[in-house]
Amino acid sequence: MGMSQQEGAGVPRSEGRSPDWLLLLNGPQTLGRGPLFWVGFVLAVLAAVIYPFFMDAWSVGNTAYFFCWVFMALGLSLIWGYAGSLSFGQTAFFGLAGYTYGVVTMNFGAAYGMSLVGLVLGVGMSCLGALMLGYILFYGRISGVFLGIVTLSTTLVFTTFMAQTAGSQWAIGDARLGGDNGMTGMPPLTIPWFGSDIALYSGVPLYYLLLAMLVLCYLCLRILVNSRFGNVLVAIRENPHRTEMLGYDIRRYQLIVFVIGSGLAGLSGVLYTAWGQYISPSSMDLAAAALPIIWVAVGGRKDLTATLIGTLVVLGVFQNLTIFGSYYAFVIMGLLLVVVVVFLPEGLIPGLVKLAGHLRRRKGDLA
Amino acid sequence: MEYVYLSFGAFYQFGDAFAFLVLSAMGLAVIFGMMGIINLAHGEFIMCGAYVTVVTARMGVPLPIAMLCGSLAAGVLGIVLERMIIHRLYHRPLDSIVATWGISLILTQGTLIVLGSSMSGISTPLGSFAVGDYTYSTYRMVLFGMALLLLVGLYVVFHHTTFGIHSRATIQAPDMARAAGIDTGRMYSLTFGLGAALAGLAGALYAPTISMVPTLGANFLVESFVTVVVGGADVFLGTAPAAAILAVIKAFLTGWQGQLMGQVGLLITVMVVIRILPQGLSGWLLKGRK
Amino acid sequence: MTILRTEELYKHFDGVQVARDVNFSMEAGEIRCLIGPNGAGKSTFFKLVLGEHQPSSGRIYFSDQEITRLRSFERVNQGIAVKFQVPGIFPDLSVWQNMQIALQNRLHRHSMAGSIAKALAFVGLSDKAGELAGVLSHGEQQWLEIGMAISTEPRLLLLDEPTAGMTPEETSRTGEIIQALNREGMSILAVEHDMEFVRQIAHKVTVLNFGEIFAEGTINEIEAHKEVARIYLGTADDDE
Numbered sequence: 069m070g071m072s073q074q075e076g077a078g079v080p081r082s083e084g085r086s087p088d089w090l091l092l093l094n095g096p097q098t099l100g101r102g103p104l105f106w107v108g109f110v111l112a113v114l115a116a117v118i119y120p121f122f123m124d125a126w127s128v129g130n131t132a133y134f135f136c137w138v139f140m141a142l143g144l145s146l147i148w149g150y151a152g153s154l155s156f157g158q159t160a161f162f163g164l165a166g167y168t169y170g171v172v173t174m175n176f177g178a179a180y181g182m183s184l185v186g187l188v189l190g191v192g193m194s195c196l197g198a199l200m201l202g203y204i205l206f207y208g209r210i211s212g213v214f215l216g217i218v219t220l221s222t223t224l225v226f227t228t229f230m231a232q233t234a235g236s237q238w239a240i241g242d243a244r245l246g247g248d249n250g251m252t253g254m255p256p257l258t259i260p261w262f263g264s265d266i267a268l269y270s271g272v273p274l275y276y277l278l279l280a281m282l283v284l285c286y287l288c289l290r291i292l293v294n295s296r297f298g299n300v301l302v303a304i305r306e307n308p309h310r311t312e313m314l315g316y317d318i319r320r321y322q323l324i325v326f327v328i329g330s331g332l333a334g335l336s337g338v339l340y341t342a343w344g345q346y347i348s349p350s351s352m353d354l355a356a357a358a359l360p361i362i363w364v365a366v367g368g369r370k371d372l373t374a375t376l377i378g379t380l381v382v383l384g385v386f387q388n389l390t391i392f393g394s395y396y397a398f399v400i401m402g403l404l405l406v407v408v409v410v411f412l413p414e415g416l417i418p419g420l421v422k423l424a425g426h427l428r429r430r431k432g433d434l435a
Numbered sequence: 436m437e438y439v440y441l442s443f444g445a446f447y448q449f450g451d452a453f454a455f456l457v458l459s460a461m462g463l464a465v466i467f468g469m470m471g472i473i474n475l476a477h478g479e480f481i482m483c484g485a486y487v488t489v490v491t492a493r494m495g496v497p498l499p500i501a502m503l504c505g506s507l508a509a510g511v512l513g514i515v516l517e518r519m520i521i522h523r524l525y526h527r528p529l530d531s532i533v534a535t536w537g538i539s540l541i542l543t544q545g546t547l548i549v550l551g552s553s554m555s556g557i558s559t560p561l562g563s564f565a566v567g568d569y570t571y572s573t574y575r576m577v578l579f580g581m582a583l584l585l586l587v588g589l590y591v592v593f594h595h596t597t598f599g600i601h602s603r604a605t606i607q608a609p610d611m612a613r614a615a616g617i618d619t620g621r622m623y624s625l626t627f628g629l630g631a632a633l634a635g636l637a638g639a640l641y642a643p644t645i646s647m648v649p650t651l652g653a654n655f656l657v658e659s660f661v662t663v664v665v666g667g668a669d670v671f672l673g674t675a676p677a678a679a680i681l682a683v684i685k686a687f688l689t690g691w692q693g694q695l696m697g698q699v700g701l702l703i704t705v706m707v708v709i710r711i712l713p714q715g716l717s718g719w720l721l722k723g724r725k
Numbered sequence: 726m727t728i729l730r731t732e733e734l735y736k737h738f739d740g741v742q743v744a745r746d747v748n749f750s751m752e753a754g755e756i757r758c759l760i761g762p763n764g765a766g767k768s769t770f771f772k773l774v775l776g777e778h779q780p781s782s783g784r785i786y787f788s789d790q791e792i793t794r795l796r797s798f799e800r801v802n803q804g805i806a807v808k809f810q811v812p813g814i815f816p817d818l819s820v821w822q823n824m825q826i827a828l829q830n831r832l833h834r835h836s837m838a839g840s841i842a843k844a845l846a847f848v849g850l851s852d853k854a855g856e857l858a859g860v861l862s863h864g865e866q867q868w869l870e871i872g873m874a875i876s877t878e879p880r881l882l883l884l885d886e887p888t889a890g891m892t893p894e895e896t897s898r899t900g901e902i903i904q905a906l907n908r909e910g911m912s913i914l915a916v917e918h919d920m921e922f923v924r925q926i927a928h929k930v931t932v933l934n935f936g937e938i939f940a941e942g943t944i945n946e947i948e949a950h951k952e953v954a955r956i957y958l959g960t961a962d963d964d965e
Contacts, residue, residue: 096822154529208710213473216532217660218705220475224657225698232695296829303815303826310813313775315801315830315877354653358540361533395544402540409534410523 250348478652509635667715
């Protein structure tokens with residue numbers, strides 16, 4: 069019951085007649101199980117559904133903007149929090165997918181569902197890139213800090229590359245890459261419809277689409293991490309050597325989770341580009357690349373729900389801080405990261421959950 | 436005669452690349468070799484060295500002294516950060532990389548707030564010289580000399596001073612060092628400060644050649660990372676030969692296709708090398724020694 | 726049937742020869758103990774058998790199949806299991822989950838709960854199923870790890886100092902577990918320093934010294950062997 073992970077963790081209840089995958093919504097790798105949590109979850113989703121009726125269009129579009137980023141955070145939580153691989157490559161795949169979307173839609177337009185093709189291709193490019201890079205890394209037995217360095221270097225080189233694509237010779241078909249200024253003017257996600265297509269500019273319809281995608285993604289990831297596959301992931305995180313000695317090819321698991329997580333980063337990239345009709349190398353520079361790390365570290369990287377909530381909270385805080393100037397916002401973010409890593413390495417949300425557990429137990433003792 | 440001119444040209448390219456790699460990587464290598472942590476604020480120590488050098492030079496201080504000031508400032512900053520934050524993370528290498536990234540963010544953005552998005556720099560001293568039809572920057576040749584001098588100097592420090600010997604003892608066997616009465620906590624602080632000062636020195640030396648923006652550290656990152664990873668944990672058996680090999684690759688690719696290709700070549704090299712020699716060059720060289 | 730055999734196995738590291746012409750052979754159903762002074766190469770031999778090191782030359786056979794070129798996880802899937810000296814459990818996961826990860830590779834979901842319970846009962850940890858493995862006592866962690874190793878029903882179990890750090894009661898219990906496993910047909914190769922324990926369980930003993938097989942025989946033969954005493958204790962002159 070409730071949010072406790074320690075009590076009764078990992079000892080499954082008797083399996084009734086529910087399908088296997090439904091059971092996996094609850095499991096040892098996710099905080100929150102039982103009726104109380106799921107009621108809260110449904111209420112949260114309902115609140116999100118009626119939110120646009122009470123807020124102005126700009127706020128709704130802004131929340132949609134926040135939703136774009138959550139996929140990348142969940143992906144990083146998967147790679148870093150669950151599988152234990154510290155990858156700094158998320159923003160590179162973000163950018164790769166975003167640019168791919170731009171190239172596809174600027175060449176072929178958004179009619180006849182082409183923007184959706186752009187989305188699929190964008191995510192596909194990220195997955196392909198992750199497959200290649202991941203193969204070199206994991207089958208080359210690169211891990212730990214070296215994994216971080218190589219992925220960071222890859223991101224830096226890719227950013228530098230995109231920043232110098234300023235000339236007119238740097239174009240793929242009709243889409244100019246634009247160098248430091250980036251690529252702009254691509255169409256938003258457009259749903260093909262009888263009569264006229266629905267172009268999803270920042271606003272209420274896009275909000276609902278993103279909300280649906282987010283809920284679906286969250287539930288699917290919950291099932292994934294609580295499955296056998298997820299069990300092996302956390303085993304790899306805890307003791308990769310032992311996991312291999314139990315007969316698992318850990319390189320394969322690490323590669324698969326890297327591709328999934330990077331694909332999610334790519335999804336964020338496409339959605340961001342489609343939301344704002346803009347993508348540039350500055351969304352991949354060192355400061356930008358630090359942000360997913362901050363969201364995930366602050367929220368609580370080892371748990372999907374903590375990451376989800378933490379990301380939205382930190383995004384909100386960051387946006388409010390940028391009123392004072394983006395430099396100040398980043399300084400606070402950096403400070404937040406250092407404080408959390410040093411003093412609360414599990415993240416704020418698990419820290420709060422533990423605190424709540426302590427207080428409840430204390431009350432129980434006093435009663 | 437043309438052959439001689441071209442050879443000198445190649446030598447110059449090599450020397451330029453070698454100097455950049457060695458100077459960028461030295462500070463990172465010392466810290467990584469000692470404590471096994473990768474300091475992502477490395478670029479900011481470089482930036483500190485560069486900025487302090489420029490500010491003091493513009494106040495009229497002779498350039499070499501200004502550079503020493505820059506290096507020292509970075510060293511002090513390093514020790515302060517080590518005492519405040521870094522020393523809590525020695526047993527958590529992955530967390531230390533994330534925390535130093537946070538520090539890097541604070542320093543870069545903080546400098547943006549305090550000093551603005553750019554600052555006037557200083558010009559490259561010593562002019563140029565000609566060999567055959569080509570002209571070269573004298574200063575860049577001086578930097579090559581400085582890189583070599585620094586390697587020699589560090590070798591002397593690490594092998595012939597008390598600090599150096601204690602520091603190597605702490606690297607190789609911290610428990611034994613402690614048992615022998617060495618204050619390992621202080622060793623770590625001083626070594627971190629030394630690494631920061633070396634990074635600051637790199638910034639100071641390159642200050643006359645780059646534009647003064649708070650993000651200038653990022654330009655050194657890829658090269659320093661790659662050199663440290665390829666070289667492994669030992670500065671002399673690792674960083675120096677790694678820099679030499681990478682300089683050849685970088686100089687060749689830069690000359691042929693430009694700066695970016697040079698970086699891409701380095702990236703590919705690091706992936707290949709990690710695959711074959713997971714402990715870097717120094718790990719491999721140390722194995723074959725006996 | 727010979728369950729494990731090495732032919733002319735050599736390995737050198739950093740210029741030091743850690744395995745020298747090792748021709749080891751062990752029958753199915755045996756409990757063999759590997760002993761020798763520190764640095765004799767016992768752990769290295771283990772790592773060679775498991776695939777963590779590649780030999781400089783030589784071949785390794787498991788049940789007459791050559792495994793020299795196989796990766797570690799492939800060898801494990803052939804039927805070798807290992808328990809290292811340092812407890813290799815997953816500290817942040819529950820005892821139940823630890824066991825589940827060991828088993829899930831092989832078993833279907835629906836029969837898994839029963840198998841996990843059975844394995845936990847065998848090592849006496851049923852009542853601790855819900856606890857985090859990291860809070861178990863040292864001895865309990867060792868048993869959990871043995872439980873995980875045997876849950877894959879290996880034909881050969883490698884144990885690296887299974888009783889290190891255990892109390893005499895725990896040591897004796899461990900001996901019983903090992904003998905019970907052996908009765909069910911498992912072959913066991915253990916590196917050990919505790920001679921009492923070796924005497925309790927070993928069918929045969931192999932002595933390593935400087936990377937070579939120095940002597941082999943029953944525990945009585947080994948104890949009577951003057952040269953073995955010498956390599957452990959040095960000669961009378963060295964004791965000055």
